[in-house]
Amino acid sequence: AQSVTQPDIHITVSEGASLELRCNYSYGATPYLFWYVQSPGQGLQLLLKYFSGDTLVQGIKGFEAEFKRSQSSFNLRKPSVHWSDAAEYFCAVQGGSEKLVFGKGTKLTVNP
Amino acid sequence: GAGVSQSPSNKVTEKGKDVELRCDPISGHTALYWYRQRLGQGLEFLIYFQGNSAPDKSGLPSDRFSAERTGESVSTLTIQRTQQEDSAVYLCASTAGSVNYGYTFGSGTRLTVV
Numbered sequence: 001a002q003s004v005t006q007p008d009i010h011i012t013v014s015e016g017a018s019l020e021l022r023c024n025y026s027y028g029a030t031p032y033l034f035w036y037v038q039s040p041g042q043g044l045q046l047l048l049k050y051f052s053g054d055t056l057v058q059g060i061k062g063f064e065a066e067f068k069r070s071q072s073s074f075n076l077r078k079p080s081v082h083w084s085d086a087a088e089y090f091c092a093v094q095g096g097s098e099k100l101v102f103g104k105g106t107k108l109t110v111n112p
Numbered sequence: 113g114a115g116v117s118q119s120p121s122n123k124v125t126e127k128g129k130d131v132e133l134r135c136d137p138i139s140g141h142t143a144l145y146w147y148r149q150r151l152g153q154g155l156e157f158l159i160y161f162q163g164n165s166a167p168d169k170s171g172l173p174s175d176r177f178s179a180e181r182t183g184e185s186v187s188t189l190t191i192q193r194t195q196q197e198d199s200a201v202y203l204c205a206s207t208a209g210s211v212n213y214g215y216t217f218g219s220g221t222r223l224t225v226v
Binding site for chain 2: 004036043044046049090092097098099102103104105
């Protein structure tokens, strides 16, 4: 069965600094991979997704993610963080069934 | 509608009571999913509907949990004889045909069992 690990429970960065959120997945074949963001009191919003092809995927709000098969990773990046990016970020994998399996999330705090 | 709508947004219930949580998916979305999010945890899959059938209900934690869907519309998640461990945010999502398109989530129902 597929699984997702987000090693960092909480990350703090300064506004304007770069950001990388880690995600490792477990699945035998090439999975479909997703990043979602959840702001306080809100539902989840899709940031980006990877199905196949170019391993560098662009998403909304200036985010990008890179699929690395050799490392079973799908890390999320942003070159310059804004205060409004403070939220919780979830990586998810889909493979072999119609459900998404989510990681436990990384909470991002942005310092002014 | 424009988005996935869930009601109520908050529900406080006494232990042992039954609760019903409602999800209105985006019009035309054939697939509907229920997830549970406990405090500080990721999302746990509960059940998936394609139309009004449920091909995958493997995530329902016990027989106290059940769900139904009317056509390709409203879904209701029912929890009978609620327990304190049922306290969580229950999220509903829908998609046009397959999870590959990415879900659209509702804002959730926060259930507190006291």
